Amino acid sequence: MLLGCIGDDFTGSSDLGNTLTRAGMRVVQYSGTPATPAAPDVEAGIVALKSRTMPVAEAVRLSLEALDWLRAQGCRQFLFKYCSTFDSTPQGNIGPVAEALADALKADRVIFCPAFSATGRTIFQGHLFVGDRLLSESGMENHPLTPMTDPDLRRWLALQAREGVGHVPAATVWQGPEAVRAALRAQDHRFVVADAIRDQDLVVLGQAVADQVLLTGGSGIALGLPGNFRAQGLLSAEGPQWRGQAGPVAALSGSCSRATRGQVARHVADGQPAMEIDPEAVMAGRTTARDAAGWALSQKGLPLVYSSADPDAVRAVQSRHGAEAVAHRLDAFFAECARLLVAGGVTRLITAGGETSGAVVEGLGVKTLEIGPEIDPGVPAIRAGETLVLALKSGNFGAEDFFAKAAERLAG
Template identity: 30%
Template sequence: MKLAVIADDFTGGADAASFLKRKNAKVVLVTKIPHKQVECDCLVFALKIRSIPKNEAIESVKQVCEYLKSHPVKHLYYKYCSTFDSTPKGNIGPILDFLLEYYHLNRCIICPSLPENGRTVENGILYVNGIKLAESPLKNHPLNPMWDSYIPNLMKEQSKYPCLILNRKSFDSYYDNCPDRDKHYIIPDYVNIDDAQHIVKLFHNDYLFSGGSGLLEHLFQFHNNEHVFSAKTATKTIVLCGSCSKATKSQIESWINKGKTSYAINPNSNIEELYSYIQESGSEILFYSNAVFGDLTNANRDSTFYSNAKKIESLLSKLGAFAYKNAYNRLIVAGGETSGAITSVLNFTSFYIGKEIAPGVPTLIPTHQPNFHLILKSGNFGNKEFFLEALEE
């Protein structure tokens, strides 16, 4: 294998796999440590480690590192959300610290940019569509809010090691002006493809990388290997939306405006009634949380808020399992937490990577069920026609 990726949630894993697939990599995505040899160029570990206790997250990452001892790769890439995590208890810093120490490394780049989706970094500041992250609509994410745009400030609360800003004017002179240092992180400018190629050229001999999915395809270009996987066309589709993001809201609205079948659920919805609704509906149906059309900007995030979110996640997981057992062969999920829950319930642990529906959102085909299509979308990904376009893949 040439590259291993540790993604901090399921949609992040699919996102990473999609960008690698663009470069004709043979990619396998797994949700657990494989018990046997996996034949591929790139192995993506989709772990649910973004919003769990730090010690549990590090233990999951350690298991991957132990696996890689007997399955060596040229690069290990820790992939996290391109809009980072500004909470002091965020896991990005602790996991990066662990990886530096585990591999006895002195540095790792932090590169959350994904210019294709409007996420860029310049002078250490993370932007979303040209707006500083902390001033963008993404600042109020319910689980991973973004209250600061300056990455060194975000890392200072999470990590024990300092950050070095590397602007593009300094790319070519980096090694001349940067003597040996103690453990540290490097935050390079990355706003376009030229920046990405410069970063890879500069650091391509490093073992450890970290960031969003934007840099992955350029890193793999050093080891390109053609592989094509095709899947049969899906015929029955269920869409399950746990995300309440602005992007997902517009996608739900487009679905409804097209006259497609939909159902708004709430934490107290009766699961048997929902099962009946599936059986009575046609071949395309969408379920979404009724909270998506409410005002979550100033929502009281108390224990009831999180309890209701878990109830919605549980309902959607049960609907996904029911649809799978009732001959639905395309399942589209919006929301990272929901995607992780549903994938776990279905007990899918490894996937081939099929057609890309939108940047960072591929079709996943379970290796043991090649006639089933699974599409996992981060809440903020995709244009307003995403669900409708996914029906055409």
């Protein structure tokens, strides 16, 4: 294994897998830290954790455990992958996990770059934009678990880290890898936010850190990494293969993002079957996973079970029951629903939302995921077994027709 990656959620990890697979690497995503060695032909291994919103100490522990396993596989470089909207709180978990990994690897001048231009995430003057809006005006300021209220990544990361945070501006990145390397050497800070507006900028950053043992960012920061290994003659000439899966399909959505809500609305407008889940009914036990799965299995077409309320409605439920209690109950609901759907014959399963996707993968007991072709930017098709394929979508990703497109691509 050449590149060892640690993802703080499941959809982000598959997003990274998509980037590396498209560049020709043989990629396998693991659900949690494996107990056995990787297959010998794996070139990039991604340990997907559900650590984004868990207590800091537990996130650090699991990340270091993943690092130990990846080091044992012989990895030459390591990437800590987090969301392209830098989802975190002032306490973490991005900063503390990055510090722990850097300490373990004795890494210095660690780049932070969640930019992903294909989905409109860009960084300029240290500020993160979503499309033409600052992060704090993009809807992410209403996130129920990690509200992003400051677009300046330097300030936000400094709240989470022991040391100050440096910056490599776009003007330096545009001068090429050597200029970036010189700028990193001149930094007084261990952590450095790097600007990136275009895919070309991300490739330059990847080339600039070819000799760095640790880097961090969104999936875009990996654009230049396969080329580094290819230039050294380390990649196989044989690209990854993919085969689709026939059979029944269903979709589960627990995301409240603007993008997912638009996809749900499009799905309903197209006349596809949809069942809205009221979180209050789930909390009270009036609606169960068995109810939802039974309904979905009885439908024709592409049935969607969703709980994607607007931010005000989400806050109202959280105020009555507590944010963690609501999130835990909904995760358990979707995990059980997924188990019942697969047991009932579903072979193509689509999920929307990072927390929901993580709960579903854990609920299904899937340990190894084969990354396939791209459905939409940042979202690949995934094989999870002999007769099961998945699409794990971050809440913010995908076009309006994503559900229909995913069902078609998963069928091959």
